[in-house]
Amino acid sequence: MSQISGFSKLTKLEKIDWLATHYLSDYPRAEAIIKQYWNSDEALQKLHDEFTENTISNYYLPLGVAPNFDIDGKLYAIPMAIEESSVIAAASKAAKFWLDKGGFKTEILGTTKVGHVHFNYSGDSQQLNLFFESIKPKLFSDTASITKNMEKRGGGIKDIQLIDKTEDLENYFQLYCTFETVDAMGANFINSCLEQFGQTLEAEARTYNNFTSEGTFPEVIMCILSNYVPECLVRAEVSCPVTELGETKEEAEQFVRKFSQAIKIAEIEPYRAVTHNKGIMNGIDALVLATGNDFRAVEAGVHAFAAKRGRYSSLTHVKTENGIFRFWIEVPLALGTTGGLTSLHPLVKLSLALLNHPSAEQLMRLTAVAGLAQNFAAVNSLVTTGIQKGHMKMHLMNILNQFEADETERAKAVDHFKTHTVTHSEVINLLEKMRS
Ligand SMILES: CC(C)(COP(=O)([O-])OP(=O)([O-])OC[C@H]1O[C@@H](n2cnc3c(N)ncnc32)[C@H](O)[C@@H]1OP(=O)([O-])[O-])[C@@H](O)C(=O)NCCC(=O)NCCSC(=O)C[C@@](C)(O)CC(=O)[O-]
Ligand SMILES: NC(=O)C1=CN([C@@H]2O[C@H](COP(=O)(O)OP(=O)(O)OC[C@H]3O[C@@H](n4cnc5c(N)ncnc54)[C@H](O)[C@@H]3O)[C@@H](O)[C@H]2O)C=CC1
Numbered sequence: 205m206s207q208i209s210g211f212s213k214l215t216k217l218e219k220i221d222w223l224a225t226h227y228l229s230d231y232p233r234a235e236a237i238i239k240q241y242w243n244s245d246e247a248l249q250k251l252h253d254e255f256t257e258n259t260i261s262n263y264y265l266p267l268g269v270a271p272n273f274d275i276d277g278k279l280y281a282i283p284m285a286i287e288e289s290s291v292i293a294a295a296s297k298a299a300k301f302w303l304d305k306g307g308f309k310t311e312i313l314g315t316t317k318v319g320h321v322h323f324n325y326s327g328d329s330q331q332l333n334l335f336f337e338s339i340k341p342k343l344f345s346d347t348a349s350i351t352k353n354m355e356k357r358g359g360g361i362k363d364i365q366l367i368d369k370t371e372d373l374e375n376y377f378q379l380y381c382t383f384e385t386v387d388a389m390g391a392n393f394i395n396s397c398l399e400q401f402g403q404t405l406e407a408e409a410r411t412y413n414n415f416t417s418e419g420t421f422p423e424v425i426m427c428i429l430s431n432y433v434p435e436c437l438v439r440a441e442v443s444c445p446v447t448e449l450g451e452t453k454e455e456a457e458q459f460v461r462k463f464s465q466a467i468k469i470a471e472i473e474p475y476r477a478v479t480h481n482k483g484i485m486n487g488i489d490a491l492v493l494a495t496g497n498d499f500r501a502v503e504a505g506v507h508a509f510a511a512k513r514g515r516y517s518s519l520t521h522v523k524t525e526n527g528i529f530r531f532w533i534e535v536p537l538a539l540g541t542t543g544g545l546t547s548l549h550p551l552v553k554l555s556l557a558l559l560n561h562p563s564a565e566q567l568m569r570l571t572a573v574a575g576l577a578q579n580f581a582a583v584n585s586l587v588t589t590g591i592q593k594g595h596m597k598m599h600l601m602n603i604l605n606q607f608e609a610d611e612t613e614r615a616k617a618v619d620h621f622k623t624h625t626v627t628h629s630e631v632i633n634l635l636e637k638m639r640s
Contacts, residue, residue, distance in 0.1 A: 205226070205227065206226040206227075208222065208226075211258065212257065212258060216253065216259065216260060219258060219260055220235055220238055220239075220260050221235075223260070238260050238261045239261070241261045241262045241263075241264065242261060242262065243262065248550070249262075251548065251549075252549075255545065255548070255549075265285045265286065265287050265493070266285070266286065266287060267283060267284070267285050267494060267551055267555070268283075268284050268285075268286070268292040269281045269282065269283055269284065269292070269558070270282045270284055270292050270295035270296040270299055270574075270577075271296060271299065272296065272299040272300045272303050273299040273307075273308065273570075273573060273577070274299075274302065274303050274306075274307025274308065275307060275308045275310060275569060275570060275573050276307075276308070276309060276310055276569065277307070280559060280560075280570060281558060282295065282299075282491055282559070282570060282573075282574055283491065283494040283495070283554075283555035283558050283559070284487070284490035284491055284494055284574070285490055285493040285494040285551075285555075286486065286489070286490035286493070288486065289595065289598035289599040289601075289602060290594055290595040290597075290598035290599065291486045291487070291490060291578065292490070293594070293598055294486075294577075294578060294581035294582060294585075294594070295487055295490075295574060295577050295578050295581065297581050298577035298578070298580045298581040298584075299577055301580070302442050302444075302577070302580075305442070305444040305448055306442070306443065306444060307442075308440055308441070308442055308573045308576065308577070309440070309441050309442075309443075310438060310439065310440045310441070310569035310572060310573060311438070311439045312437075312438055312565050312568060312569065313437040313438060313439055313534065314435040314436055314437045315384060315435075315436050315564075315565065315568075316362060316382050316383070316384065316433070316435040316436055317382070317383045317384070317385055317390050317394060317429065317433055317436055317538055318380070318381070318382055318383070318429065318430045318432065318433060318435070319381050319383065319394040319395070319397070319398045319427070319428065319429035319430060320378045320379060320380055320381065320398070320427070320428065320429075320430060321378060321379040321381070321398055321401050321402045321405060321424060321426075321427045322376070322378050322424075322425045322426050322427070322428075323376075323377055323378070323379075323402075323405065323422045323423060323424045323425055324375040324376060324377070324422070324423045324425060325375060325377050325420065325421075325422040325423070326375045326420050327415065327418050327420030328418070328420075329368055329370070329377075331414050331415070331418070332366065332377065332422070333366060334414070335408075335409065335412050335414070335415065335422075336366040336379075338408075338412075339404065339405070339408045340364060342404055342408060343364055343379075343401050343404055343405075344361060344364075346400050346401075346403075346404045347361065347396075347397045347400045347401070350393070350396050350397055350400060351397065354384075354385065354386065354393060357386045357387075358384070358386055359383070359384040359385050359386040360383070360384060361381065361382075361383055361397060362382040362383060362384055363381070363382045364379055364380070364381045364382075364401070365379070365380045365381075366378075366379060366380075367379075367380045377422070379398075379401055379405070381394075381397070381398060381401065382435075383397070385540075385564075386564065387540060387541050387542045387543075387563055387564040388540045388542050388543040388544075388564070389497065389498060389501070389538050389539060389540035389543060389544060389564075390429070390538065390540070390543075391429055391498070391501070392543070394429040395427065395428060395429055398427035398428065398429065399427045401427065402424040402427040405422055405424060406421075406422065406423075406424055409421045409422050431501045431504045431505045431508075431538070432504075432505055432508045432509070432536075433505050433536045433537075433538045434509055434512065434536050435536075436536050436537065436538050436568075437534060437535070437536050437537075438534070438535060438536075438537055438568040438569055438571075438572040439532060439533065439534045439572065440532065440533050440569065440572035440573045440575075440576045441530060441531065441532035441533075441576075442530075442531050442532075442576065442580070443528055443529060443530040443531070444528070444529055445527055445528055445529070446460050446524060446527050446528070446529050447527070449529060459587070459588070460524055460529055462587040462588075463522065463531075463583055463584065463587050464522045464524065466583050466586060466587050467480075467518060467520060467521060467522040467531075467583065468522075470517070470518035470520075471517050471518045471521070472517070474515060474516040474517070477510065477516050477517050477518050478516060480518050480519075480520075480579070480582075480583075481506070481507070481510055481518065481519050483578055483579055483582040483583075484519050484520065484533065484535075484575040484576070484578055484579045485503065485506065485575070486578045486582075487574035487575045487576075487577060487578030487579075488502065488506070488535070488537075488571055488572075488574055488575040488578075489502070489503070490574065491570065491571050491574045492539070492571060494551075494552070494555040495539070495541070495546070495552060495555050495556055495559075495567060496544055496545035496546045496548075496549050496552030496555075497539050497540060497544065497546075497567075498544065501538060502537060502538070502539070505536050505537075505538065506519065506535055506536060506537075509535065509536045519533050519534070519535055519575070519579075520532065520533045520575075520576060520579050521533075521534075531576070531580060532576070533572055533575055533576040533579070534572075535571075535572050535575060537567075537568045537571050537572065539564050539567045539568055539571060540564055541556060541561070541562055541563060541564050541566075541567050542564075592625065592626075592627075593625060596625065596626035596627065597621065597626055599626065600617065600618070600621055600626050600631065601614075603626075603628060603631045604617055604631065604635075607631070607632070607635050609635060613635060613638055613639075616634075616638060617631065617634055617635070620634055
């Protein structure tokens with residue numbers, strides 16, 4: 205293992221050569237494997253190389269599709285980039301299930317995004333209030349060149365407030381700023397505005413008489429958007445008469461009872477809520493990735509939202525009233541259909557085309573539905589067959605590939621597991637029997 209200075213300045217081939225020599229010398233065909241994943245189209249490969257830094261190769265994830273989603277009366281085939289077996293099958297099954305029951309209905313509850321100028325100030329807070337009110341118009345006018353085009357689209361800065369946080373942290377204040385970024389996720393737009401606010405705040409403070417005489421000035425610590433966006437919120441729902449949820453009245457009622465209890469458990473038990481929400485994120489992340497959005501931002505914001513009452517809880521909820529079963533999700537999603545990778549990555553462009561070029565709001569709706577559908581499928585399995593039956597059926601190919609099963613062995617295994625439950629050890633036993 206070696207240190208290196210100037211790695212970033214090496215060419216791609218030099219980087220690979222250095223890694224092969226210093227880290228992968230015992231790894232057979234390391235260089236060949238890295239190159240095997242290069243795209244033969246040089247321009248396309250260069251595009252991918254330039255998405256990030258120190259690129260040596262491409263990392264594939266499968267891109268699949270879950271068809272039959274009726275969302276607000278329109279049919280969608282949802283693109284999903286995900287490596288985990290049974291996720292796309294589960295989403296597809298849930299979509300098909302709700303297709304003849306009215307489909308999914310969605311509602312945008314807000315699109316406001318948030319950012320802060322975090323700063324220190326040790327003087328009189330009344331003075332700071334007066335100062336803030338006096339410079340507020342300048343905070344807007346100094347960002348006019350940044351916000352001009354966004355305002356033409358109907359977006360821009362919504363509000364700026366001064367918040368005193370000194371009860372939580374000595375000398376800590378913030379400018380709490382809200383934004384509308386239309387079809388962009390908005391991180392770069394918001395950060396540009398915030399950095400200008402920070403500069404204006406410090407520059408104006410230097411000439412503000414009351415600070416000059418007291419000798420206390422605000423000191424900007426940092427300017428950054430927040431990925432916690434509880435007011436950029438979307439709701440998705442399915443509903444149907446209870447009687448449609450089983451072959452008989454008893455079966456339907458038992459399903460609703462067990463399903464509802466499973467959701468209530470996730471509402472009050474954080475251990476369960478984390479797994480429950482992981483299942484929801486199976487659907488959300490897969491669509492977020494397929495559409496070139498920032499899944500780290502979405503993940504961080506969603507989990508903070510799930511803990512907003514001080515205890516981590518379920519993102520989905522259920523209610524049965526007057527014989528009608530309702531199941532819904534409310535989830536914060538700051539997504540973009542312009543900017544970022546959305547107009548660069550050919551498969552992202554294709555995924556957006558598949559969804560008929562949605563606006564950011566439309567993509568929020570579709571993504572919430574992907575999460576809700578995924579959760580419905582997982583909890584449906586959990587309270588009926590158990591998760592392993594369906595999941596392991598899909599995972600079978602991975603286990604067979606792991607043990608390098610040939611075509612005949614694969615066909616026999618698929619046939620065998622039509623009537624047996626797949627487990628890792630059962631697959632090994634079967635392969636051993638076939639091979640002995
Ligand atoms: C796996 C299924 C769907 C099987 O379910 P099944 O009833 O055996 O499926 P089926 O063969 O009867 O087919 C019914 C439909 O399911 C879909 N489907 C079925 N098979 C495929 C396939 N190969 N490829 C694509 N789609 C498939 C497809 O829509 C198909 O309709 P069709 O296309 O025939 O008209 C079901 O058991 C299920 O939904 N299981 C849940 C799986 C799941 O949630 N997986 C996520 C991984 S586990 C996890 O990470 C999260 C978790 C579970 O811990 C979260 C939590 O705890 O809440
Ligand atoms: N904490 C975080 O989440 C951070 C995320 N990022 C990254 O920032 C990127 C997203 O930033 P963005 O500002 O969204 O992307 P971006 O920098 O590519 O900007 C999008 C731009 O598109 C233009 N635009 C054209 N048509 C528009 C329309 N209809 N609506 C809105 N804008 C339109 C606007 O000028 C807008 O500023 C992502 O790649 C993300 O990973 C960057 C810093 C921090």
